[in-house]
Amino acid sequence: MSHTARIERTLEAAVALAHAKDAAPGLAAAIRYAVFPGGARVRPQLCLAVSSACGGACADLADAAAASIELLHCASLVHDDLPCFDDADLRRGKPTVHTKFGVPLALLAGDALIVMAFELLGRAGADHPAALPSLLTTIARGVGAPYGIVAGQAWECEASAPMAAYHQAKTGALFVAATTAGALAAGADPAPWRGLGEGLGAAYQVADDLLDALGDSEESGKTAGRDQAMQRPSAVTSFGVQGAVALLESHLDQAAASIPECEGAKALRETVRVQATRLVPKQLSRTAA
């Protein structure tokens, strides 16, 4: 079964549990809407790619880790899009959750998705109890305070934010969780896999800054121009468009170079190369080629 099929199947099973016959219907619908159809599922793909590169043992645990990380990512999108933050109308090319279901249900759907992510880990961990504690804390650290994506969003509430810390928390932390959780699920040492998560997370954040600055809502599937409007630190503001593209490529090179020797290293470097082609906004792809 392909990684994509494994991810969608695990997400579907998790979301289905929220759709009990006597569940509050609005919440169940908002949860499903926030998760399907998905975007590129970049983080869970990365998690499974690392798990496979490490030998692919305990595939069901890797699936749960990957889907858990995607649920947490979806939760962060739902909350970040709310009027008190980005006030965004569009996400993945369709109305945002609060636009469709209202602010109260969007807030609760985000909360429920966070809980669902950890419940999913707990269920899969029943067959792999020895691996569960480190997997759980690794993923939680990528999300919570002081260095996870929630903390990244909190930097936007400060009068000023150090760009590196802000970007590492806002984007890098969950990429690092994805690579290290993939290794942990397969029974491998997570430490050598931090660099890949850090490099890809940094590249992804620069790509996001570029898409936002270039104002291409169609390509990004979300409302563009928010970084400047919100006066957020951005690689484009700091280094210009060409400088940001160069930075993106340097992060990707660093990510590829960091991949430790293992049986799946070659395939994984190819995955990073494919990511690289996707990350550079289309209108710049000739410059970046």
Add this chain to the structure above:
Amino acid sequence: MSHTARIERTLEAAVALAHAKDAAPGLAAAIRYAVFPGGARVRPQLCLAVSSACGGACADLADAAAASIELLHCASLVHDDLPCFDDADLRRGKPTVHTKFGVPLALLAGDALIVMAFELLGRAGADHPAALPSLLTTIARGVGAPYGIVAGQAWECEASAPMAAYHQAKTGALFVAATTAGALAAGADPAPWRGLGEGLGAAYQVADDLLDALGDSEESGKTAGRDQAMQRPSAVTSFGVQGAVALLESHLDQAAASIPECEGAKALRETVRVQATRLVPKQLSRTAA
């Protein structure tokens, strides 16, 4: 060490981790403000009381379970108080988190508290891996969709809500999580402990309806009169004040009667009796005596 001291020590250690030197300061402050000073810590007290009644093995795991449940409760208070729900100014006798820190940080503090709760379980679970999966899923079910406290809050977004399902999810679910998690942490069968959680949760919800209807913000430490203003199902609306008091007492009797035979059963029945005295609003205590 008293149960109270164990709870506060575990909460303090968890919250301290969010206060890293280079953490986003507003988020760290909002998290601390949401947790300290606490209320009666009813749910973690109940969790530790059951754990002790079951023999008290693995006290560190019981502490983590108890504190995790309190963190999840605090998160729900922060989110429920937001303008899109209760729009409450007061909680535990002081300004609500969003009144003090603004809506964005209140939203993020709630998210971070949910994640912190599960991270805390994961850290404690490292020494007790066999117990972690069931403990984690038990607590998650008390919070998430379809039957946890998030789902309880989601019923308020529906045009109408079945009172039993609404109250069971909104309040009962986390009380059941507290009793069953206490048993699980001590290595006991959780099933016989559901009744205690259900009975106390139901009693607590009726007491909350009474306090809200009687309009005593001073005693409850939060803005009163919200049930009627929000047209929420309430035991007082359905049965009147005297009917609600009788219902509260019947739930407490049921809770005490459900306590299974075990070495700590007698002490636990005494705890429930003390709770009973506290739950009936002061101005009704002569009626209820």
